[in-house]
Amino acid sequence: MKNFKRVPVPPLNHINDYPMGSSCESFHITDQNSGWRVFMPVINLDKCVSCYRCYLVCPDGAIHQNEDQKFEIDYDYCKGCGICANECKINAINMVKEDK
Amino acid sequence: MTINKSIKLNARNITSDEYFYGHKACGGCGESLALRLALKVLGDEAYLSLPAGCMAAVSFIYPNMAFKNNAMITPFASTAAVATGVAAGLKALNRKHLSVGFAGDGGTADIGIQALSGAIDRGEKFIYICTDNEAYMNTGIQKSGLTPFGASTTTTPAGKVIRGNIKPKKNMFEIVAAHGIKYAATASVGYLEDFMNKVQKAKEADGPAYIHVFSPCPTGWGHESDQTIAIAKEVVDNGLWYLAEYENGKFSLNKKPDLSSDIRPYLKGQARFKHLQDEDIQIVEALRAEKWAQMLAEWQ
Numbered sequence: 001m002k003n004f005k006r007v008p009v010p011p012l013n014h015i016n017d018y019p020m021g022s023s024c025e026s027f028h029i030t031d032q033n034s035g036w037r038v039f040m041p042v043i044n045l046d047k048c049v050s051c052y053r054c055y056l057v058c059p060d061g062a063i064h065q066n067e068d069q070k071f072e073i074d075y076d077y078c079k080g081c082g083i084c085a086n087e088c089k090i091n092a093i094n095m096v097k098e099d100k
Numbered sequence: 101m102t103i104n105k106s107i108k109l110n111a112r113n114i115t116s117d118e119y120f121y122g123h124k125a126c127g128g129c130g131e132s133l134a135l136r137l138a139l140k141v142l143g144d145e146a147y148l149s150l151p152a153g154c155m156a157a158v159s160f161i162y163p164n165m166a167f168k169n170n171a172m173i174t175p176f177a178s179t180a181a182v183a184t185g186v187a188a189g190l191k192a193l194n195r196k197h198l199s200v201g202f203a204g205d206g207g208t209a210d211i212g213i214q215a216l217s218g219a220i221d222r223g224e225k226f227i228y229i230c231t232d233n234e235a236y237m238n239t240g241i242q243k244s245g246l247t248p249f250g251a252s253t254t255t256t257p258a259g260k261v262i263r264g265n266i267k268p269k270k271n272m273f274e275i276v277a278a279h280g281i282k283y284a285a286t287a288s289v290g291y292l293e294d295f296m297n298k299v300q301k302a303k304e305a306d307g308p309a310y311i312h313v314f315s316p317c318p319t320g321w322g323h324e325s326d327q328t329i330a331i332a333k334e335v336v337d338n339g340l341w342y343l344a345e346y347e348n349g350k351f352s353l354n355k356k357p358d359l360s361s362d363i364r365p366y367l368k369g370q371a372r373f374k375h376l377q378d379e380d381i382q383i384v385e386a387l388r389a390e391k392w393a394q395m396l397a398e399w400q
Contacts (some may be wrong), residue, residue, distance in 0.1 A: 010154070024162075024163060025165055026165055027121070027165065027166075027168050028165040028168070029164055029165070030162060030163055033122065033124065054109040057133065057292065057329050057330075059125065059127075059129050059130070060125075061120065064118075065116065070157050077122055079127035079128075080127060080323075081128035081318075081326060082127075082128070082325060083127075083328055083329055087329055087330075
């Protein structure tokens with residue numbers, strides 16, 4: 001579960017908008033990683049048995065369980081590496097080409 | 101979520117909170133996965149020290165800060181020195197926080213080895229996690245002390261006469277264990293439950309603890325980004341990497357591989373080993389047999 005609130009984009013128009021000094025507060029995240037993706041993973045929820053494997057192996061932590069106990073992908077931070085689809089033992093995750 | 105010590109950690113009982121999110125590591129990075137899961141076990145009471153390396157470069161991109169924990173970048177040679185300094189400061193302030201150093205293989209086995217040796221010798225309570233991706237990846241894939249035999253890097257390029265790195269991997273785990281450390285272990289991102297439980301053991305150890313985690317790098321090794329976990333699992337199964345622990349002055353092996361298995365599928369799946377010829381592969385097999393003969397004779 002992502003437990004932070006992203007700072008709205010773009011907040012950085014003037015030098016005063018930047019955090020001061022050589023340190024900043026934790027989880028100060030201003031932009032997304034979704035532009036890195038060529039293929040996007042899509043979870044087939046009819047097939048998914050909630051084994052937690054994709055959630056465990058995601059290097060970005062972009063897969064989490066929502067309130068309905070279903071797994072969902074945070075497409076703002078998924079980089080489309082494909083580990084989840086490769087590790088899913090019942091092939092419930094498909095990699096679909098981004099249509100941009 | 102509080103963790104019951106008697107229960108083994110797995111994907112279902114670790115906290116659902118993320119402590120490392122929105123970072124800029126390459127897709128399929130094994131090192132960032134190791135860091136993410138280690139932080140899930142350690143929780144937000146851990147204070148992190150990271151040297152200049154991939155994990156510092158991908159998380160501290162101004163004005164981004166991808167860690168929830170307190171974290172700072174240390175000079176390259178002094179990760180363990182800074183981590184024990186933080187631990188001493190927290191002790192003086194009477195806080196129950198935990199000091200953790202995260203460094204890559206170059207920052208551990210080459211540049212940071214004297215600071216690590218000194219910190220273990222002082223016996224401070226701290227955890228050191230070495231994420232081993234077998235070369236200096238952040239600066240552009242240069243050979244480190246932990247690069248295996250035959251791997252092509254930018255400083256050991258594969259040519260007609262010399263085919264990649266001519267030296268075998270340094271025995272970093274045994275070097276650390278030789279200090280008489282409280283707890284040391286090797287792990288792999290292919291066996292994540294094993295890795296998480298070793299981090300938990302390191303957290304509970306009464307003194308310095310060291311974990312050496314094998315973490316593939318798609319960019320540096322030249323494999324598909326979705327193969328990271330599969331490669332990290334295969335390397336343990338074929339015996340080119342081992343899962344072991346050092347506790348109370350004794351070594352123990354956690355998993356016995358099939359030493360007769362073919363290592364060609366593992367090697368040929370990575371661009372850094374593509375040039376290897378049959379005689380080089382025989383040397384890799386001989387090194388594996390030698391290492392395992394020693395481990396099986398002495399560690400059980």
